[in-house]
Amino acid sequence: MSDELRPVARGRLYELVIERLRAHVVSADLVRGSRLPAERDLARRLGVSRSSVAQAIVALEVQGLVETRHGGGVYLRRDTLEVEPVADLVARKQLLPDVLDARDALETKLAQLAATRRTDDDLERIEGALQVMRAQVRAGEPPMEGDRLFHTAVVQAAHSNLLAAFYDEIRSEIATSRSESLRQPGRPEQSLADHEQIADAIRVGDPRAAAAAMHLHVDHVSRVRLLSWDPAG
Structure with a gap:
Protein backbone atom coordinates (compact mmCIF):
# COMPACT_ATOMS: atom_id res chain seq x y z
CA MET A 1 0.00 0.00 0.00
CA SER A 2 1.39 3.39 -0.95
CA ASP A 3 1.98 6.26 1.47
CA GLU A 4 -0.72 8.24 -0.31
CA LEU A 5 -3.33 6.22 1.60
CA ARG A 6 -2.79 8.05 4.89
CA PRO A 7 -5.54 9.58 7.06
CA VAL A 8 -7.35 12.51 5.47
CA ALA A 9 -8.31 15.80 7.07
CA ARG A 10 -11.94 16.54 7.86
CA GLY A 11 -14.11 18.39 5.33
CA ARG A 12 -16.05 17.09 2.34
CA LEU A 13 -14.71 13.66 3.07
CA TYR A 14 -15.61 11.76 -0.07
CA GLU A 15 -13.93 14.40 -2.26
CA LEU A 16 -10.81 14.12 -0.14
CA VAL A 17 -10.97 10.34 -0.41
CA ILE A 18 -11.12 10.68 -4.20
CA GLU A 19 -8.03 12.88 -4.16
CA ARG A 20 -6.14 10.34 -2.05
CA LEU A 21 -7.20 7.54 -4.40
CA ARG A 22 -6.10 9.55 -7.43
CA ALA A 23 -2.65 10.06 -5.88
CA HIS A 24 -2.48 6.38 -4.92
CA VAL A 25 -3.17 5.29 -8.50
CA VAL A 26 -0.27 7.41 -9.69
CA SER A 27 2.21 6.42 -6.99
CA ALA A 28 1.34 2.72 -7.16
CA ASP A 29 1.52 2.67 -11.00
CA LEU A 30 -1.99 1.30 -11.31
CA VAL A 31 -3.50 1.02 -14.78
CA ARG A 32 -6.79 0.14 -16.41
CA GLY A 33 -7.98 -3.18 -15.01
CA SER A 34 -6.11 -2.81 -11.71
CA ARG A 35 -8.07 -3.53 -8.56
CA LEU A 36 -8.37 -0.88 -5.87
CA PRO A 37 -8.01 -1.81 -2.20
CA ALA A 38 -11.13 -3.06 -0.45
CA GLU A 39 -13.47 -0.46 1.08
CA ARG A 40 -12.75 -1.66 4.61
CA ASP A 41 -9.01 -1.39 4.08
CA LEU A 42 -9.35 2.05 2.49
CA ALA A 43 -11.49 3.32 5.37
CA ARG A 44 -8.94 2.09 7.90
CA ARG A 45 -5.93 3.54 6.09
CA LEU A 46 -7.59 6.88 5.40
CA GLY A 47 -9.16 7.24 8.83
CA VAL A 48 -12.70 7.73 7.51
CA SER A 49 -15.95 5.80 7.62
CA ARG A 50 -16.77 3.14 5.05
CA SER A 51 -19.71 5.30 3.95
CA SER A 52 -17.30 8.07 2.94
CA VAL A 53 -15.30 5.57 0.91
CA ALA A 54 -18.50 4.23 -0.66
CA GLN A 55 -19.54 7.78 -1.63
CA ALA A 56 -16.17 8.31 -3.28
CA ILE A 57 -16.47 5.07 -5.25
CA VAL A 58 -19.95 6.01 -6.46
CA ALA A 59 -18.69 9.43 -7.60
CA LEU A 60 -15.94 7.69 -9.55
CA GLU A 61 -18.45 5.25 -11.07
CA VAL A 62 -20.62 8.16 -12.16
CA GLN A 63 -17.67 9.47 -14.17
CA GLY A 64 -16.92 6.08 -15.70
CA LEU A 65 -13.54 5.87 -13.98
CA VAL A 66 -14.08 2.67 -11.98
CA GLU A 67 -16.30 -0.38 -12.16
CA THR A 68 -17.67 -2.27 -9.18
CA ARG A 69 -17.98 -5.97 -9.85
CA HIS A 70 -20.46 -7.76 -7.63
CA GLY A 71 -18.50 -9.71 -5.04
CA GLY A 72 -15.26 -8.94 -6.86
CA GLY A 73 -14.11 -5.48 -5.81
CA VAL A 74 -13.56 -2.17 -7.59
CA TYR A 75 -11.45 -1.93 -10.76
CA LEU A 76 -10.03 0.96 -12.75
CA ARG A 77 -11.63 1.56 -16.15
CA ARG A 78 -8.93 4.05 -17.14
CA ASP A 79 -5.23 4.49 -16.43
CA THR A 80 -5.82 7.56 -14.26
CA LEU A 81 -8.42 8.99 -11.91
CA GLU A 82 -8.67 12.45 -13.43
CA VAL A 83 -11.96 13.48 -11.88
CA GLU A 84 -14.33 16.26 -12.84
CA PRO A 85 -15.21 19.01 -10.35
Missing part, protein backbone atom coordinates in the same frame (compact mmCIF):
# COMPACT_ATOMS: atom_id res chain seq x y z
CA VAL A 86 -18.30 18.07 -8.36
CA ALA A 87 -19.96 21.32 -9.46
CA ASP A 88 -19.70 20.23 -13.11
CA LEU A 89 -21.24 16.85 -12.32
CA VAL A 90 -24.11 18.49 -10.45
CA ALA A 91 -24.79 20.89 -13.34
CA ARG A 92 -24.89 18.00 -15.80
CA LYS A 93 -27.15 15.98 -13.50
CA GLN A 94 -29.61 18.88 -13.41
CA LEU A 95 -29.62 19.41 -17.19
CA LEU A 96 -29.68 15.80 -18.35
CA PRO A 97 -33.40 15.04 -17.77
CA ASP A 98 -34.41 17.98 -19.98
CA VAL A 99 -31.98 16.86 -22.69
CA LEU A 100 -33.40 13.34 -22.61
CA ASP A 101 -36.98 14.64 -22.83
CA ALA A 102 -36.01 16.69 -25.88
CA ARG A 103 -34.21 13.75 -27.48
CA ASP A 104 -37.19 11.47 -26.98
CA ALA A 105 -39.64 13.91 -28.52
CA LEU A 106 -37.43 14.98 -31.40
CA GLU A 107 -35.54 11.84 -32.36
CA THR A 108 -38.56 9.57 -32.09
CA LYS A 109 -40.34 11.74 -34.66
CA LEU A 110 -37.22 11.90 -36.85
CA ALA A 111 -36.97 8.10 -36.86
CA GLN A 112 -40.64 7.81 -37.76
CA LEU A 113 -40.21 10.20 -40.70
CA ALA A 114 -36.99 8.51 -41.80
CA ALA A 115 -38.83 5.22 -42.18
CA THR A 116 -41.17 6.75 -44.75
CA ARG A 117 -38.86 9.23 -46.49
CA ARG A 118 -35.45 7.54 -46.61
CA THR A 119 -33.66 7.20 -49.91
CA ASP A 120 -31.06 4.68 -50.98
CA ASP A 121 -28.35 7.23 -50.17
CA ASP A 122 -29.83 7.68 -46.69
CA LEU A 123 -29.78 3.93 -46.10
CA GLU A 124 -26.15 3.85 -47.22
CA ARG A 125 -25.23 6.52 -44.68
CA ILE A 126 -27.09 4.69 -41.91
CA GLU A 127 -25.32 1.43 -42.74
CA GLY A 128 -21.98 3.21 -42.91
CA ALA A 129 -22.54 4.59 -39.43
CA LEU A 130 -23.42 1.12 -38.16
CA GLN A 131 -20.19 -0.24 -39.61
CA VAL A 132 -18.24 2.39 -37.68
CA MET A 133 -20.13 1.50 -34.49
CA ARG A 134 -19.51 -2.22 -34.95
CA ALA A 135 -15.79 -1.65 -35.45
CA GLN A 136 -15.53 0.56 -32.37
CA VAL A 137 -17.42 -1.92 -30.19
CA ARG A 138 -15.26 -4.81 -31.43
CA ALA A 139 -12.19 -2.74 -30.53
CA GLY A 140 -13.51 -2.23 -27.00
CA GLU A 141 -14.04 1.49 -27.54
CA PRO A 142 -17.11 3.58 -26.69
CA PRO A 143 -18.67 4.03 -30.16
CA MET A 144 -18.93 7.80 -29.89
CA GLU A 145 -18.22 8.57 -33.54
CA GLY A 146 -20.41 5.78 -34.89
CA ASP A 147 -23.26 6.90 -32.65
CA ARG A 148 -22.90 10.50 -33.82
CA LEU A 149 -22.83 9.46 -37.47
CA PHE A 150 -25.90 7.24 -37.02
CA HIS A 151 -28.10 9.89 -35.47
CA THR A 152 -26.96 12.45 -38.02
CA ALA A 153 -27.88 9.99 -40.79
CA VAL A 154 -31.35 9.50 -39.30
CA VAL A 155 -31.86 13.27 -39.15
CA GLN A 156 -30.89 13.52 -42.82
CA ALA A 157 -33.16 10.62 -43.76
CA ALA A 158 -36.17 12.37 -42.20
CA HIS A 159 -35.88 15.17 -44.79
CA SER A 160 -37.34 17.82 -42.48
CA ASN A 161 -35.37 21.06 -42.55
CA LEU A 162 -37.04 22.51 -39.47
CA LEU A 163 -36.60 19.39 -37.33
CA ALA A 164 -32.98 19.18 -38.49
CA ALA A 165 -32.49 22.79 -37.34
CA PHE A 166 -33.99 21.93 -33.94
CA TYR A 167 -31.61 18.97 -33.70
CA ASP A 168 -28.64 21.20 -34.47
CA GLU A 169 -29.69 23.56 -31.68
CA ILE A 170 -29.14 20.85 -29.05
CA ARG A 171 -26.37 18.89 -30.76
CA SER A 172 -23.81 19.64 -28.02
CA GLU A 173 -26.25 18.61 -25.27
CA ILE A 174 -27.00 15.41 -27.19
CA ALA A 175 -23.25 14.73 -27.38
CA THR A 176 -23.01 15.10 -23.60
CA SER A 177 -25.84 12.62 -23.04
CA ARG A 178 -24.17 10.25 -25.52
CA SER A 179 -20.89 10.38 -23.61
CA GLU A 180 -22.68 9.91 -20.29
CA SER A 181 -24.45 6.81 -21.57
CA LEU A 182 -21.65 5.13 -23.52
CA ARG A 183 -19.22 5.17 -20.61
CA GLN A 184 -21.56 2.95 -18.56
CA PRO A 185 -20.33 -0.66 -18.32
CA GLY A 186 -21.93 -2.82 -21.01
CA ARG A 187 -23.62 0.13 -22.67
CA PRO A 188 -21.70 0.14 -26.00
CA GLU A 189 -23.03 -3.32 -26.85
CA GLN A 190 -26.56 -2.34 -25.82
CA SER A 191 -26.35 0.85 -27.86
CA LEU A 192 -25.22 -1.04 -30.96
CA ALA A 193 -28.15 -3.45 -30.61
CA ASP A 194 -30.53 -0.48 -30.26
CA HIS A 195 -29.16 1.16 -33.39
CA GLU A 196 -29.41 -2.07 -35.37
CA GLN A 197 -33.09 -2.29 -34.42
CA ILE A 198 -33.76 1.34 -35.41
CA ALA A 199 -31.97 0.81 -38.72
CA ASP A 200 -33.94 -2.36 -39.46
CA ALA A 201 -37.25 -0.53 -38.98
CA ILE A 202 -36.16 2.37 -41.19
CA ARG A 203 -34.84 -0.02 -43.83
CA VAL A 204 -38.16 -1.89 -44.17
CA GLY A 205 -40.17 1.35 -44.04
CA ASP A 206 -42.02 0.72 -40.76
CA PRO A 207 -42.53 4.15 -39.10
CA ARG A 208 -44.25 2.79 -36.00
CA ALA A 209 -41.45 0.31 -35.32
CA ALA A 210 -38.79 2.95 -36.01
CA ALA A 211 -40.37 5.36 -33.52
CA ALA A 212 -40.73 2.61 -30.91
CA ALA A 213 -37.12 1.51 -31.36
CA MET A 214 -35.83 5.08 -31.03
CA HIS A 215 -37.97 5.64 -27.93
CA LEU A 216 -36.55 2.49 -26.37
CA HIS A 217 -33.02 3.63 -27.24
CA VAL A 218 -33.48 7.00 -25.54
CA ASP A 219 -34.89 5.16 -22.51
CA HIS A 220 -31.70 3.10 -22.39
CA VAL A 221 -29.61 6.27 -22.70
CA SER A 222 -31.46 7.68 -19.68
CA ARG A 223 -30.34 4.81 -17.44
CA VAL A 224 -27.12 6.40 -16.24
CA ARG A 225 -25.61 6.34 -12.77
CA LEU A 226 -25.37 10.13 -12.72
CA LEU A 227 -29.15 10.53 -12.38
CA SER A 228 -29.30 8.36 -9.26
CA TRP A 229 -26.20 9.92 -7.71
CA ASP A 230 -26.71 12.10 -4.63
CA PRO A 231 -23.81 14.58 -4.43
CA ALA A 232 -24.66 15.30 -0.80
CA GLY A 233 -24.34 11.63 0.04
Whole structure:
Protein backbone atom coordinates (compact mmCIF):
# COMPACT_ATOMS: atom_id res chain seq x y z
CA MET A 1 0.00 0.00 0.00
CA SER A 2 1.39 3.39 -0.95
CA ASP A 3 1.98 6.26 1.47
CA GLU A 4 -0.72 8.24 -0.31
CA LEU A 5 -3.33 6.22 1.60
CA ARG A 6 -2.79 8.05 4.89
CA PRO A 7 -5.54 9.58 7.06
CA VAL A 8 -7.35 12.51 5.47
CA ALA A 9 -8.31 15.80 7.07
CA ARG A 10 -11.94 16.54 7.86
CA GLY A 11 -14.11 18.39 5.33
CA ARG A 12 -16.05 17.09 2.34
CA LEU A 13 -14.71 13.66 3.07
CA TYR A 14 -15.61 11.76 -0.07
CA GLU A 15 -13.93 14.40 -2.26
CA LEU A 16 -10.81 14.12 -0.14
CA VAL A 17 -10.97 10.34 -0.41
CA ILE A 18 -11.12 10.68 -4.20
CA GLU A 19 -8.03 12.88 -4.16
CA ARG A 20 -6.14 10.34 -2.05
CA LEU A 21 -7.20 7.54 -4.40
CA ARG A 22 -6.10 9.55 -7.43
CA ALA A 23 -2.65 10.06 -5.88
CA HIS A 24 -2.48 6.38 -4.92
CA VAL A 25 -3.17 5.29 -8.50
CA VAL A 26 -0.27 7.41 -9.69
CA SER A 27 2.21 6.42 -6.99
CA ALA A 28 1.34 2.72 -7.16
CA ASP A 29 1.52 2.67 -11.00
CA LEU A 30 -1.99 1.30 -11.31
CA VAL A 31 -3.50 1.02 -14.78
CA ARG A 32 -6.79 0.14 -16.41
CA GLY A 33 -7.98 -3.18 -15.01
CA SER A 34 -6.11 -2.81 -11.71
CA ARG A 35 -8.07 -3.53 -8.56
CA LEU A 36 -8.37 -0.88 -5.87
CA PRO A 37 -8.01 -1.81 -2.20
CA ALA A 38 -11.13 -3.06 -0.45
CA GLU A 39 -13.47 -0.46 1.08
CA ARG A 40 -12.75 -1.66 4.61
CA ASP A 41 -9.01 -1.39 4.08
CA LEU A 42 -9.35 2.05 2.49
CA ALA A 43 -11.49 3.32 5.37
CA ARG A 44 -8.94 2.09 7.90
CA ARG A 45 -5.93 3.54 6.09
CA LEU A 46 -7.59 6.88 5.40
CA GLY A 47 -9.16 7.24 8.83
CA VAL A 48 -12.70 7.73 7.51
CA SER A 49 -15.95 5.80 7.62
CA ARG A 50 -16.77 3.14 5.05
CA SER A 51 -19.71 5.30 3.95
CA SER A 52 -17.30 8.07 2.94
CA VAL A 53 -15.30 5.57 0.91
CA ALA A 54 -18.50 4.23 -0.66
CA GLN A 55 -19.54 7.78 -1.63
CA ALA A 56 -16.17 8.31 -3.28
CA ILE A 57 -16.47 5.07 -5.25
CA VAL A 58 -19.95 6.01 -6.46
CA ALA A 59 -18.69 9.43 -7.60
CA LEU A 60 -15.94 7.69 -9.55
CA GLU A 61 -18.45 5.25 -11.07
CA VAL A 62 -20.62 8.16 -12.16
CA GLN A 63 -17.67 9.47 -14.17
CA GLY A 64 -16.92 6.08 -15.70
CA LEU A 65 -13.54 5.87 -13.98
CA VAL A 66 -14.08 2.67 -11.98
CA GLU A 67 -16.30 -0.38 -12.16
CA THR A 68 -17.67 -2.27 -9.18
CA ARG A 69 -17.98 -5.97 -9.85
CA HIS A 70 -20.46 -7.76 -7.63
CA GLY A 71 -18.50 -9.71 -5.04
CA GLY A 72 -15.26 -8.94 -6.86
CA GLY A 73 -14.11 -5.48 -5.81
CA VAL A 74 -13.56 -2.17 -7.59
CA TYR A 75 -11.45 -1.93 -10.76
CA LEU A 76 -10.03 0.96 -12.75
CA ARG A 77 -11.63 1.56 -16.15
CA ARG A 78 -8.93 4.05 -17.14
CA ASP A 79 -5.23 4.49 -16.43
CA THR A 80 -5.82 7.56 -14.26
CA LEU A 81 -8.42 8.99 -11.91
CA GLU A 82 -8.67 12.45 -13.43
CA VAL A 83 -11.96 13.48 -11.88
CA GLU A 84 -14.33 16.26 -12.84
CA PRO A 85 -15.21 19.01 -10.35
CA VAL A 86 -18.30 18.07 -8.36
CA ALA A 87 -19.96 21.32 -9.46
CA ASP A 88 -19.70 20.23 -13.11
CA LEU A 89 -21.24 16.85 -12.32
CA VAL A 90 -24.11 18.49 -10.45
CA ALA A 91 -24.79 20.89 -13.34
CA ARG A 92 -24.89 18.00 -15.80
CA LYS A 93 -27.15 15.98 -13.50
CA GLN A 94 -29.61 18.88 -13.41
CA LEU A 95 -29.62 19.41 -17.19
CA LEU A 96 -29.68 15.80 -18.35
CA PRO A 97 -33.40 15.04 -17.77
CA ASP A 98 -34.41 17.98 -19.98
CA VAL A 99 -31.98 16.86 -22.69
CA LEU A 100 -33.40 13.34 -22.61
CA ASP A 101 -36.98 14.64 -22.83
CA ALA A 102 -36.01 16.69 -25.88
CA ARG A 103 -34.21 13.75 -27.48
CA ASP A 104 -37.19 11.47 -26.98
CA ALA A 105 -39.64 13.91 -28.52
CA LEU A 106 -37.43 14.98 -31.40
CA GLU A 107 -35.54 11.84 -32.36
CA THR A 108 -38.56 9.57 -32.09
CA LYS A 109 -40.34 11.74 -34.66
CA LEU A 110 -37.22 11.90 -36.85
CA ALA A 111 -36.97 8.10 -36.86
CA GLN A 112 -40.64 7.81 -37.76
CA LEU A 113 -40.21 10.20 -40.70
CA ALA A 114 -36.99 8.51 -41.80
CA ALA A 115 -38.83 5.22 -42.18
CA THR A 116 -41.17 6.75 -44.75
CA ARG A 117 -38.86 9.23 -46.49
CA ARG A 118 -35.45 7.54 -46.61
CA THR A 119 -33.66 7.20 -49.91
CA ASP A 120 -31.06 4.68 -50.98
CA ASP A 121 -28.35 7.23 -50.17
CA ASP A 122 -29.83 7.68 -46.69
CA LEU A 123 -29.78 3.93 -46.10
CA GLU A 124 -26.15 3.85 -47.22
CA ARG A 125 -25.23 6.52 -44.68
CA ILE A 126 -27.09 4.69 -41.91
CA GLU A 127 -25.32 1.43 -42.74
CA GLY A 128 -21.98 3.21 -42.91
CA ALA A 129 -22.54 4.59 -39.43
CA LEU A 130 -23.42 1.12 -38.16
CA GLN A 131 -20.19 -0.24 -39.61
CA VAL A 132 -18.24 2.39 -37.68
CA MET A 133 -20.13 1.50 -34.49
CA ARG A 134 -19.51 -2.22 -34.95
CA ALA A 135 -15.79 -1.65 -35.45
CA GLN A 136 -15.53 0.56 -32.37
CA VAL A 137 -17.42 -1.92 -30.19
CA ARG A 138 -15.26 -4.81 -31.43
CA ALA A 139 -12.19 -2.74 -30.53
CA GLY A 140 -13.51 -2.23 -27.00
CA GLU A 141 -14.04 1.49 -27.54
CA PRO A 142 -17.11 3.58 -26.69
CA PRO A 143 -18.67 4.03 -30.16
CA MET A 144 -18.93 7.80 -29.89
CA GLU A 145 -18.22 8.57 -33.54
CA GLY A 146 -20.41 5.78 -34.89
CA ASP A 147 -23.26 6.90 -32.65
CA ARG A 148 -22.90 10.50 -33.82
CA LEU A 149 -22.83 9.46 -37.47
CA PHE A 150 -25.90 7.24 -37.02
CA HIS A 151 -28.10 9.89 -35.47
CA THR A 152 -26.96 12.45 -38.02
CA ALA A 153 -27.88 9.99 -40.79
CA VAL A 154 -31.35 9.50 -39.30
CA VAL A 155 -31.86 13.27 -39.15
CA GLN A 156 -30.89 13.52 -42.82
CA ALA A 157 -33.16 10.62 -43.76
CA ALA A 158 -36.17 12.37 -42.20
CA HIS A 159 -35.88 15.17 -44.79
CA SER A 160 -37.34 17.82 -42.48
CA ASN A 161 -35.37 21.06 -42.55
CA LEU A 162 -37.04 22.51 -39.47
CA LEU A 163 -36.60 19.39 -37.33
CA ALA A 164 -32.98 19.18 -38.49
CA ALA A 165 -32.49 22.79 -37.34
CA PHE A 166 -33.99 21.93 -33.94
CA TYR A 167 -31.61 18.97 -33.70
CA ASP A 168 -28.64 21.20 -34.47
CA GLU A 169 -29.69 23.56 -31.68
CA ILE A 170 -29.14 20.85 -29.05
CA ARG A 171 -26.37 18.89 -30.76
CA SER A 172 -23.81 19.64 -28.02
CA GLU A 173 -26.25 18.61 -25.27
CA ILE A 174 -27.00 15.41 -27.19
CA ALA A 175 -23.25 14.73 -27.38
CA THR A 176 -23.01 15.10 -23.60
CA SER A 177 -25.84 12.62 -23.04
CA ARG A 178 -24.17 10.25 -25.52
CA SER A 179 -20.89 10.38 -23.61
CA GLU A 180 -22.68 9.91 -20.29
CA SER A 181 -24.45 6.81 -21.57
CA LEU A 182 -21.65 5.13 -23.52
CA ARG A 183 -19.22 5.17 -20.61
CA GLN A 184 -21.56 2.95 -18.56
CA PRO A 185 -20.33 -0.66 -18.32
CA GLY A 186 -21.93 -2.82 -21.01
CA ARG A 187 -23.62 0.13 -22.67
CA PRO A 188 -21.70 0.14 -26.00
CA GLU A 189 -23.03 -3.32 -26.85
CA GLN A 190 -26.56 -2.34 -25.82
CA SER A 191 -26.35 0.85 -27.86
CA LEU A 192 -25.22 -1.04 -30.96
CA ALA A 193 -28.15 -3.45 -30.61
CA ASP A 194 -30.53 -0.48 -30.26
CA HIS A 195 -29.16 1.16 -33.39
CA GLU A 196 -29.41 -2.07 -35.37
CA GLN A 197 -33.09 -2.29 -34.42
CA ILE A 198 -33.76 1.34 -35.41
CA ALA A 199 -31.97 0.81 -38.72
CA ASP A 200 -33.94 -2.36 -39.46
CA ALA A 201 -37.25 -0.53 -38.98
CA ILE A 202 -36.16 2.37 -41.19
CA ARG A 203 -34.84 -0.02 -43.83
CA VAL A 204 -38.16 -1.89 -44.17
CA GLY A 205 -40.17 1.35 -44.04
CA ASP A 206 -42.02 0.72 -40.76
CA PRO A 207 -42.53 4.15 -39.10
CA ARG A 208 -44.25 2.79 -36.00
CA ALA A 209 -41.45 0.31 -35.32
CA ALA A 210 -38.79 2.95 -36.01
CA ALA A 211 -40.37 5.36 -33.52
CA ALA A 212 -40.73 2.61 -30.91
CA ALA A 213 -37.12 1.51 -31.36
CA MET A 214 -35.83 5.08 -31.03
CA HIS A 215 -37.97 5.64 -27.93
CA LEU A 216 -36.55 2.49 -26.37
CA HIS A 217 -33.02 3.63 -27.24
CA VAL A 218 -33.48 7.00 -25.54
CA ASP A 219 -34.89 5.16 -22.51
CA HIS A 220 -31.70 3.10 -22.39
CA VAL A 221 -29.61 6.27 -22.70
CA SER A 222 -31.46 7.68 -19.68
CA ARG A 223 -30.34 4.81 -17.44
CA VAL A 224 -27.12 6.40 -16.24
CA ARG A 225 -25.61 6.34 -12.77
CA LEU A 226 -25.37 10.13 -12.72
CA LEU A 227 -29.15 10.53 -12.38
CA SER A 228 -29.30 8.36 -9.26
CA TRP A 229 -26.20 9.92 -7.71
CA ASP A 230 -26.71 12.10 -4.63
CA PRO A 231 -23.81 14.58 -4.43
CA ALA A 232 -24.66 15.30 -0.80
CA GLY A 233 -24.34 11.63 0.04
